[in-house]
Amino acid sequence: MASSLISNTNKVYFSSVLGMENEGMVAMFEALISYDLNGFLGCSSTIYEAALIEFFRNASIRDDQVVSTVQGKPVEISEELSARTFELTMEGLTDMHEVPKDLVFDARSELSFNGEQLSTSCKKREMKIEFRLLSDILAKSVTVKAGSLDAITHERFSMMSAINGGVQINWGRLLFNIFKDMVTPGSRQAKGYALQICTLLKNVPDLELGDSKEFPPLKILTAKTVSRYIAVNNNIAVEDVDDEPRVKKTPVKKELSKKRSTATADKPYVKRKRTLVGKATVVAKDSALVTVAQEVVPLQIVAPIFDVPPAPTRKASKRKLRTKPGSDDESIEKEQSVGTIVVMPKIIKKRISLAF
Template identity: 65%
Template sequence: MASALINNTIQVYFASVLEMEHEGMVSMFEALLASGLSGFLGCSSAIYEAALVEFFQIASVRDGMFVSKVQGKPVTISKELFAGTFELSLEGLTDMHEVPHDLVSEARRAFSYHGKMLSTSCKKREMEFEFRLLNDILAKSVIVKAGSFDAMTHERFLMMSAIYGGVPINWGRLLFNIFKDMVTPAMRQARVYAMQICVVLKNSPDLELRESKEFPPLKILTAKIVGTYISKNRNIYVDEDEPVVVEKPAEKKKAVSKKRPAPTVGTPAVKRKRTIGKAAQEAIPIQMISAVTTPAPKRKTPKRRLTLPAGSDDEIVDKEPAVESVVEQQREKTNVDDVDNIIGQIITETTQMETDMEEPSLTRSDGIIVEITKRSIS
């Protein structure tokens, strides 16, 4: 658990960072030092892991004070004790919304990497390097609320504006309230301040703390570590603060023949319907005429002149003889067997025509079978 308490904590070695050659960084650390946070952020102490775990297990808030037990002995931390240990101011702003608006407007441009007006809720990468680092210090070691460290919150931007403009802040009250929220139910406050708690416990006369371990040196900001921080930010920073995405060259794909393989023996050929016109229109089957023998045109029976018997009063007229008369006359000139043969031949040809018209199909030279549908003949 103790490791989680110092997982994101940052401490500042002010004597080192104030000797840097980076003018912006030096100016930011000077403002942080002038705000009254040097004792809180610059304290040094060993980490007493067992004492920290025991301290948070039964911690609570009573009458505005932080109450717990370590090694069976009660530990009470008041606001005055907490502020006095780290020389925190008890005067100044307690609500960040009271930061002057003109100062916030000035900070919105001063913090910007591109010189444009920033939003008070923006991305950390949109700011100058020194203010990105200030955001990290406040997010991980002061406000320590659950959430992303890369996203600038409105509250944190106002606090940075107050530090930048030299506005007095009541750090004693503000930080002690955050300290109490760590053990208050339903609060999204992370349990941190490990270094500060160890300092308070170490100064308690009735406690004998057990084994300790050193605070990780890489979590203490020195001139060297801050220089590395700047270099890393410069390497990943590009135009419009967007990372460069290097795309891998596309691999050459082998050319795939689009030619359809010829159907093998025994594999039924896939029938396809040909369409004409636009693709959105319905497919219209090709109308084909079967190559059948067209029957010979029928001969018209020549008109005959009928002669009435002599003595008839009716006149002679030209008219189309009735079918019965034609058949009778034909039978008179033709044998009955010949007539039956002609009728049989006509029936055979008619049957063949109907068979050929029943949805024939054509096979093209490339093996595709085109379906041909029969259209009724009016």
């Protein structure tokens, strides 16, 4: 964990960088000294790895103080103790959104590499070389923001504008608020201030910090490391800023497809037939032999071959009338009975012929 706390941290060796011949760099470091940040950015380079890990593991906020335990001993760090240790100013702005807008507007051209107006959320390579290094110092050692160092946030640009314009900043409270966010559970603030915390722990009486190691020399800003930084970033500036102006690219619609050439663009497009291979070809051949009726043929009603006679109806029984002997009705009854005897054989004969 200790290695991650110092991976993006820088220490400034002010007595070395102030002797450089680069006027822009010297002016930038002098501005940091004018804000009394030399004690905070150039503090002792001794790292106590075990004590640092234990401090962050047990740290919390209580009564607006950062409290923790190291080697079983309680540690309390207040805003006044931090400001007094690093000799930080306690007056001025604490919110970078309160920086005057006209000052930010002027900084958009003063910080620019080619003199053009910058956006407050721009790329680091678009600024002058000394402000690129200032952006790295603020991102790594002051705000301790996780993410890409190439992108300049609006907050960081406002802070650089305030430093360039000489606006008074309450560095004691601003840095302590960031420190409290580091130990707050659930906070998105990255952990840092490794050198500063070790310096505060050394001032705690009767606290054994264990073994120590020196801060990596390549992370200390001296005249040599800053000169190397200038040489590397100047080449990036010439290639990426001058040759690539900030022009918003609009997508161009392609009129023709890549697969069709201009010679065949005017011809109508003909959809290719799919060729079948294997089992699909056998199924296609068999299905080709089946003919499909083109017109619907209506159903015809066919008459039956034999005429089936209707079912015989049941005849009502005749009432037999009794007449007196010698009356006229008796003669009529005899005639009806004789007629019945004559007709019946004809009906039976007709039914026999129909059956065959």
